[in-house]
Amino acid sequence: MNQDAIWDKLIETFRDVFDEPELVVRSETTAKDVLDWDSLTHIQLLVALEQAFDVRFNTGEVAGLADVGAMIDLIDAKLK
């Protein structure tokens, strides 16, 4: 899967989880920038991403994903 396809799927997952059909996220987007992105939705988001990409985040990664760019990089690395 190339970076563009990962981005598309990731944005789709974000929109789904936050129920915001127009939501836009960028590499530098963090939890502070998105309404309702608290520790609970963070977990829901990770579970949704795991399902969408068929990957598994380990315990350290669950806590460490600070911005969307880090998520993209991690997913990209796991898919390779």
Added chain:
Amino acid sequence: MQALKALIKSEDYELAWQRLMTLADSVGDYPSLTGLCRLRKKLGKISQRPGLRRVVRLAVLGGASTELLEGPLQLFIESQGLDAIVQCSEYNTFVQEILDPASDTVSFKPDVALLMTTAANIPRWPGLGDDLDGVNRTAVDVSDYWLDLCERLHKQTNCEVILDNFHAIPTRPLGNLAVKTPSEPNNFLARVNLRLGENAPAYVHVNDVAQLACQYGVRNWFDARFWFHAKQPVSFSCLIPYVRNTARMIGALLGCAAKCLVLDLDNTLWGGVVGDDGVEGIRIGDGDAVGEAFKAFQEYVLNLKQRGVMLAVCSKNDEVHALGPFQELSDMVLKRDDFVAFVANWEPKPDNIAAIAAQLNIGLNAIVFVDDNPAEREHVRQRLPEVRVVELSDDPADYPRILDDAGYFEVMSISAEDQARTRQYQQNAARVRLQESAGDYQDYLKSLDQRAVIRPFEKNHLERITQLINKSNQFNLTTLRLSRSQVEAMMTDEDYVTVCVRLADRFGDNGLISVVAGKQVDNVLHIELWLMSCRVLKRNVEMLLLNHLVDISSRRGVANIQGIYRPTPKNGLVKRLYPTLGFQEAGDMPDGAKKYSLKLDGFSPLSPPIMVVDEY
């Protein structure tokens, strides 16, 4: 889900609520569930759910994070025909919440409290070298610790308590030797669970998380990552079974459990179409894999019947074809006599199901419908949204598990009445036939040879009395629901007059069928509770009861009996009961209930065709 979004967009809120509840009842994956919870929130902001329902106040306490459960619990409770207010307390604050009389939980005044626990909350583990007696003593101590917390909570708030038991730990440092080592953690947890089940008082309902985790696999049930990260007690993939199971217990506590299973025949109870394939051509019984799968399903259904679920048939068939397998095939586990209603015709199924409900005198939400045909299921869902429709797979080997997972028949106790229910309904059918031949109704009642035993509440009937109080909807003047301990309190309170009636007739014993309780204040008896099982409607039991009430009341120096009719969507049947019995209207209450009053002075006893006996 798309259809639901469209309904919300087009502002058809009534249908949207209905659709939401139907979807919630069958949702199977976590992403869809979170989607439904979001839509529930959205819908709740822009419209009020139509209709009148009972509200249940649920407090969730946990040795784990409970926040993520709030939305799903609310939705699953609501989908059973209730309204729910759910309050979750902070992680691991359950001891403070229970002991502090000013805590959020206590001041919330819950009807039901859910105490979520995990093995991390076990206060004390046995030492590796402890012998069997020592380990068992520790198991008793640990289970007592939990039951003691439940008791304190119950005493503070009078709520019913749902207590999780403990699922196994997914690792076993001792390997297979664990089986022979009582102090090994999983060996020990099994002992604690046994004690909880054995020693839980009536107000504690043990949530069998151990069994659920076993069904789904402990390693799927518990996701260590999310435990370390956010103290999630149940993995996301198993959240639905946990919440659904818990919500069913709450529904059962509030009298929402289903009572009757309506079954299709072709490809539901046997393989093939009997009208086309003939009795010899259908697949049921040993020697054929598909036939064995259907037989296993029939065995599961028979187990339900034996614990008190009524069975009915609703099949598109000529009756003669539908009856064939029951009469001719010894491999059929279910017999014609196992069913309280048998409808085989070509009318639309929703009409037939509504007729079955009317015949049995039960609400549509007390019916579970099982049919292999998705079109029939959808037809029933649309026409009768209250009926619980089971979403079968296309494989009969799955049927028992699917029906079992749905949990519609959850009960908090099983009384002798439950086990005898099918027989009682069949006797009822015989009574109806007699009535049709007897002509005049009073003659018919006389011909029934009715005998009644009238007693105050007694300990050995508490279970049945509580059950009747929480299940009766139609003949129920106040629809006041009470826990077993509240009923027990009435029984021992000198100010209360309590009455229950058992009724027998020439066709058999109807069991304990009517309950009345009233509180005497000075010279007035205030009836707080008057209800009767619908099995014995129009048998003049209410006349007998009034005679009895007047009799005890006058001996207690009562001058006036005061009754209340509090209307609900289901109790229109008894709207005129008090005036019919000679009570005078005595004004309205703020909540819309009507008061009635009867002067004892000048009351002339009624003469129902029922003989009062000490024992029949």
